[in-house]
Amino acid sequence: MSYYFAMIGTRDNPIYEAELGTFKQGGDGTPKFSAEMKELNPFIIHSSLDIVEDLQWATNSLYLKIIDNYYGYYVSAYVTPTNIKFMLLHENKNEENIKQFFIEVNDLYLKTLLNPFYSVNDPIKSTMFDSKIKLLTKKYL
Amino acid sequence: MSKAVRTAADEIWKNRVEKINVELFTLTYGSVVSQLCRDLNNNYCEVNKQLEIMGENIGVRLIEDFLARTGAGRCNSFKETGEIISKVGFKIFLNIVPQVTNWTDNGKQFSLVFDENPLAEFVELPDDGKAVKELWYSNVLCGVLKGALQMVQLDVDVSFVSDVLRGHDQTEIKLRLIRYLKDEIPAGED
Amino acid sequence: MTIYSLYILNKAGGLIYQQDYNPGLLKLSANDYLVLAGTIHGVHAIASKITPFSLRDDSAAAGQSLLNTNSFLNHPLPVNYTSNKTGLNFIQTDFFNIYLFQSLTGIKFILVTSPNGVLSNNLTNAELILRKIYIIFSDYVMKNPFYNLEMPIRCELFDLKTTQLLKPV
Numbered sequence: 001m002s003y004y005f006a007m008i009g010t011r012d013n014p015i016y017e018a019e020l021g022t023f024k025q026g027g028d029g030t031p032k033f034s035a036e037m038k039e040l041n042p043f044i045i046h047s048s049l050d051i052v053e054d055l056q057w058a059t060n061s062l063y064l065k066i067i068d069n070y071y072g073y074y075v076s077a078y079v080t081p082t083n084i085k086f087m088l089l090h091e092n093k094n095e096e097n098i099k100q101f102f103i104e105v106n107d108l109y110l111k112t113l114l115n116p117f118y119s120v121n122d123p124i125k126s127t128m129f130d131s132k133i134k135l136l137t138k139k140y141l
Numbered sequence: 142m143s144k145a146v147r148t149a150a151d152e153i154w155k156n157r158v159e160k161i162n163v164e165l166f167t168l169t170y171g172s173v174v175s176q177l178c179r180d181l182n183n184n185y186c187e188v189n190k191q192l193e194i195m196g197e198n199i200g201v202r203l204i205e206d207f208l209a210r211t212g213a214g215r216c217n218s219f220k221e222t223g224e225i226i227s228k229v230g231f232k233i234f235l236n237i238v239p240q241v242t243n244w245t246d247n248g249k250q251f252s253l254v255f256d257e258n259p260l261a262e263f264v265e266l267p268d269d270g271k272a273v274k275e276l277w278y279s280n281v282l283c284g285v286l287k288g289a290l291q292m293v294q295l296d297v298d299v300s301f302v303s304d305v306l307r308g309h310d311q312t313e314i315k316l317r318l319i320r321y322l323k324d325e326i327p328a329g330e331d
Numbered sequence: 332m333t334i335y336s337l338y339i340l341n342k343a344g345g346l347i348y349q350q351d352y353n354p355g356l357l358k359l360s361a362n363d364y365l366v367l368a369g370t371i372h373g374v375h376a377i378a379s380k381i382t383p384f385s386l387r388d389d390s391a392a393a394g395q396s397l398l399n400t401n402s403f404l405n406h407p408l409p410v411n412y413t414s415n416k417t418g419l420n421f422i423q424t425d426f427f428n429i430y431l432f433q434s435l436t437g438i439k440f441i442l443v444t445s446p447n448g449v450l451s452n453n454l455t456n457a458e459l460i461l462r463k464i465y466i467i468f469s470d471y472v473m474k475n476p477f478y479n480l481e482m483p484i485r486c487e488l489f490d491l492k493t494t495q496l497l498k499p500v
Contacts, residue, residue: 004179025168094294110265112265113163114171114173114176114262114263115169115171115263115264115265116170116171116264117171117175117178117264117265117266117267117272118265125268126265126268128265201480202469202473202474202480203473204436205434205436205438205465205468205469205473206463206469206470206473206474208333208434208435208469209434209462209465209466209468209470210469211470214435214461215435253427291437292435292436293435
């Protein structure tokens with residue numbers, strides 16, 4: 001099972017994206033998307049942005065669960081209070097774990113924000129952030 | 142002697158010092174540094190210099206506050222100065238106690254090794270190649286030490302040796318005594 | 332013991348602050364105050380030079396770093412401490428007493444008070460007051476970012492706090 005994770009900023013610009021593979025059931029953590037899927041992933045996420053913007057006003061909670069479906073691939077979303085959207089493309093419904101994953105990514109994002117050299121909507125290029133995301137994948141996905 | 146010094150400093154920190162939120166402090170210092178970088182067009186050498194000048198301004202005023210609060214007298218040797226700086230000075234103002242190490246044989250130079258730096262929590266230097274090689278993020282501390290010691294007639298050269306933000310193992314500041322400013326000692330002291 | 336006035340001198344001996352706390356005092360001209368300050372600065376320095384060597388050794392031994400001794404831990408404010416061990420400390424006349432405190436950075440605080448009989452009591456009191464003034468100084472003057480060092484003190488808060496401390500209620 002592979003996952004495609006993206007963080008979208010307030011101007012609909014991607015801040016961070018990563019292809020992650022599952023560690024459960026003997027997976028080794030490498031993402032296995034076919035070549036066509038690799039190209040389509042960002043588009044799928046982008047097209048569901050409209051749905052996110054509608055849904056975020058409908059509910060009080062930050063975690064928006066599964067918002068879209070593309071031929072068997074589910075898209076889940078989480079919106080931070082400052083309108084940064086975390087989107088995850090996944091194949092199996094795993095709501096509880098995905099929710100925990102999003103919450104921990106939120107914590108990581110907060111720490112990035114505390115860096116005085118980082119302004120909102122800047123792309124996140126830090127390798128530390130990358131490795132921490134990989135650790136979180138190991139834990140939850 | 143150091144045990145008594147340490148307990149005295151703890152007592153001052155607990156009772157006679159007003160405290161603020163550390164994140165507010167870190168964020169304020171962070172925005173100062175990042176704004177300086179933006180204003181000076183990422184000329185990190187110039188940023189270092191400005192941070193040191195700011196620090197000196199702070200230091201000449203901070204020393205009076207330190208002397209008034211602790212009632213400390215003149216130190217008898219540079220070694221004693223080092224101990225007081227690390228155990229009382231840093232404890233009172235930043236609630237950290239750096240280690241005093243690397244004394245040279247003539248006792249005129251030592252290093253302070255920090256295992257934590259409240260100024261630089263959560264900071265990552267920008268990724269433009271130059272910052273990691275040129276910017277000393279906490280350079281204001283060097284200025285503070287230099288300015289404060291200057292007001293008590295010690296001409297000291299203070300500079301960073303290594304910094305965890307730059308990828309080194311530890312944060313270390315080197316203090317080197319250049320000379321005693323004998324002609325400026327207020328009348329009555331020896 | 333009532334406090335008549337407070338003078339603060341900078342490192343070079345120039346007057347940077349002067350305040351009277353007793354309305355009955357005669358006012359001198361500004362020039363006279365400056366001359367007075369300079370004179371005290373000079374006399375203080377001369378006094379340190381003419382202190383006999385034997386006294387000087389004693390006071391050097393006694394003046395160890397205060398952090399060594401218990402007095403630092405027990406008293407809320409360190410007492411009996413003045414930075415200069417051999418300079419002028421205290422002048423007593425029939426009409427007034429003068430107490431002098433010099434910090435490690437060269438700033439002198441001079442307190443002029445009414446004359447009084449008991450010596451040691453007054454000395455301790457005066458030292459305590461001078462210490463408190465030093466703390467107020469380091470707070471309201473030093474921490475004012477617009478105050479330039481060694482310049483005359485023009486800080487309202489400092490005036491307010493010292494008047495609160497020194498004016499008899």
